[in-house]
Amino acid sequence: MKKYAITDIKALEIIDNRGMPTVRVNVNVDHKYWGRADVPCGSSTGSHEAREIRDGNARFRGKGVQKAIENIHEILLPKLRGMDATRQQEIDYLMLELDGTGNKSRLGANAILGVSLAVAVAAAAAGRLPLYKYLNADARILPVPQASLVNGGLHAGNDLDIQEFCVMPIGAETFGESVRILCEIFYHLKDLLLEKLGKSATNSSEDGGFAPPISSTRQAMDLLLEAVHRASYSDKVVYGLDFAATGFYNPEEDHYNFEGSQKTRDELIGFIKQLLGDYPSIVSIEDPLHENDLEGMKILTQEFGDHLVIGDDMFATNIKRIQKGLKLGAANATLCKVNQIGTLTEALETVNFARHKNYTVVMSERSGETEDSILSDISVAFNAGLFKTGGIRGSDRGTNYNRFIEIETELGSSAVYAGENYR
Numbered sequence: 154m155k156k157y158a159i160t161d162i163k164a165l166e167i168i169d170n171r172g173m174p175t176v177r178v179n180v181n182v183d184h185k186y187w188g189r190a191d192v193p194c195g196s197s198t199g200s201h202e203a204r205e206i207r208d209g210n211a212r213f214r215g216k217g218v219q220k221a222i223e224n225i226h227e228i229l230l231p232k233l234r235g236m237d238a239t240r241q242q243e244i245d246y247l248m249l250e251l252d253g254t255g256n257k258s259r260l261g262a263n264a265i266l267g268v269s270l271a272v273a274v275a276a277a278a279a280g281r282l283p284l285y286k287y288l289n290a291d292a293r294i295l296p297v298p299q300a301s302l303v304n305g306g307l308h309a310g311n312d313l314d315i316q317e318f319c320v321m322p323i324g325a326e327t328f329g330e331s332v333r334i335l336c337e338i339f340y341h342l343k344d345l346l347l348e349k350l351g352k353s354a355t356n357s358s359e360d361g362g363f364a365p366p367i368s369s370t371r372q373a374m375d376l377l378l379e380a381v382h383r384a385s386y387s388d389k390v391v392y393g394l395d396f397a398a399t400g401f402y403n404p405e406e407d408h409y410n411f412e413g414s415q416k417t418r419d420e421l422i423g424f425i426k427q428l429l430g431d432y433p434s435i436v437s438i439e440d441p442l443h444e445n446d447l448e449g450m451k452i453l454t455q456e457f458g459d460h461l462v463i464g465d466d467m468f469a470t471n472i473k474r475i476q477k478g479l480k481l482g483a484a485n486a487t488l489c490k491v492n493q494i495g496t497l498t499e500a501l502e503t504v505n506f507a508r509h510k511n512y513t514v515v516m517s518e519r520s521g522e523t524e525d526s527i528l529s530d531i532s533v534a535f536n537a538g539l540f541k542t543g544g545i546r547g548s549d550r551g552t553n554y555n556r557f558i559e560i561e562t563e564l565g566s567s568a569v570y571a572g573e574n575y576r
Contacts, residue, residue: 157182157238157279162268164225166218169194169521170549171359174218177523178225178267180275182238188275192267193492193528194521200444201469203495206261221264228260229268238276245269245498262495269496270527284527285560288501288534293567295328295557296516296532296540297321297575299393299437300335302342302380303365303373304358304544306397308520312368314411317360317395318377319541321437323573324389328561331570332554334386339545342380349376359520361544368412374432393437395541399466402443409443418442418449429457437461439488439515450483461486461513461576470494472506479510486513486576488541491531504535513576517541522549526556533560538571 161181169175169191176192194205206224208217232251236244248268252260277287285292300320305313320338325331346354346365354365367373374392381387398421401410408415416424425441437460442449444466454462464484468474470493478484487507491500504514516532518541529552532540540557543550561568 157186157276158235159233159238159272159275160184162225162230162233162271164222164264164267166222167191167523169523170547171521173521174213174216175521175523176218176221176225176263176267178271180238180268180271182275182279186275186279188271188273188278189525190267190270190274190527191523191525192263192270193490193519193523194263195490195492195519201466201471201474202256202493203262203469204256204258205263206258218263221261224260224264225268229264233268238272238279241269241273241276242498244272245496248496257495262492266492266495269498270491273497274527283560283563284530285533288531289536292534292536293564293569294533294536294538295561295568295570296537297323297571298328298331298335298542298554298557299515299539300362300542301358301360301395301544302335302339302362303377304360304362305364305373307400308360309358309364310356311364311366313365313370313373314368314401315370315373315394316397316400317362317393317439318373319393319395319437320377320381321391321393321539321575322386322389323391323575324386325570325572327568327570328557332558334384334389336545338381338384338386338390341383342377345376345380345383357546358544361547361550363544370412370428371431374435378432378434391434391436392432393439393461394435395439395465396441397466398440399443404443418446422449422452425453426456429460435460437463439463440465440467447478447481447483450478451481454482454485458485461515463488463513463515465490465517470500470503472503475503475507475510475512484512486515488515488517489535489537490517490519491528492519497531500531501535504537513538515539515541518543518550518553524548524552526552529553529556529560533557538575
């Protein structure tokens with residue numbers, strides 16, 4: 154492959170969908186081609202994630218990213234200038250070496266990831282290829298969107314403890330049809346919330362779903378099921394829940410503050426068992442216990458191995474964390490969030506390792522997103538069967554839906570919608 158030298162890197166501070174600062178990186182190749190990438194940020198971040206660099210001063214209440222940008226310009230650029238942009242692994246490993254920490258806390262995962270992603274985009278542009286094809290010539294899977302239509306937890310201003318109630322249109326024939334199904338369910342859900350709970354129930358969450366003033370898991374599920382029924386799609390969708398249980402876990406007293414009472418692990422597991430029994434169309438549970446409870450996840454996996462039992466905060470897109478889970482038999486699926494691990498190379502290595510060990514891989518956005526649709530290309534490049542897309546409204550969510558539709562059109566007859574084969 155022709156050598157495309159990195160000639161410049163320019164980073165700037167932008168804001169995400171929550172008004173939170175984040176990093177945008179532009180990489181120039183051969184004085185001719187530019188690649189741009191924005192760094193997503195989470196609200197409910199696990200302790201095992203790679204570390205962002207934030208300024209800690211008065212600007213943006215300490216959340217500015219000027220230090221991360223300085224690290225890009227003063228440390229990364231001088232070392233990367235002249236390197237072949239197509240040598241992604243070499244570039245990513247060099248940045249890890251320059252950082253020298255286990256969690257990217259010296260240079261910042263937001264600095265390293267922004268450069269890593271923008272390098273790939275620039276190299277794809279130089280090769281006149283869409284990013285998904287540049288990363289994988291055999292990219293052809295369009296994922297089932299796991300769309301969060303009702304929100305609680307740290308992503309919403311209500312009293313609902315579970316963070317995401319997701320709809321998965323596995324019965325669609327194409328990705329484009331799956332989007333139509335989700336939109337029509339969304340319309341009916343809005344009408345239903347307005348009818349039963351009033352105008353405030355249609356307020357939006359960080360993820361682009363609804364944040365109604367409710368506190369009951371069952372009420373949320375019943376509303377969602379009724380909206381799906383009104384839209385006449387009960388035979389085409391299944392459901393997934395992201396508990397994000399670390400958010401309501403009290404480590405000092407070792408209990409969960411859940412739905413108005415304190416629950417032990419066994420009590421929460423009992424609740425989950427009953428919930429899945431009562432709602433058999435729930436096929437996926439994510440982070441149902443706190444991020445370090447591998448033993449509890451083993452119990453749930455043994456009991457519900459025919460469901461997706463997903464580790465997110467527990468695994469943090471990290472091979473070493475997944476190895477711990479494998480040793481115990483904890484979980485049977487992992488989320489992949491590129492900013493949890495901090496480079497494109499490490500994310501790909503994690504995906505390949507997880508698949509080799511028969512873990513289902515679920516690609517995911519973060520609560521803090523921009524109009525950058527890069528994660529859609531990465532998902533298709535990884536041939537992922539599921540992608541957590543967030544809700545329907547907001548350009549930060551619509552950009553990924555729309556990019557998937559574009560990719561499906563570009564692929565034409567070679568495109569395959571994952572559908573019922575989402576695992």
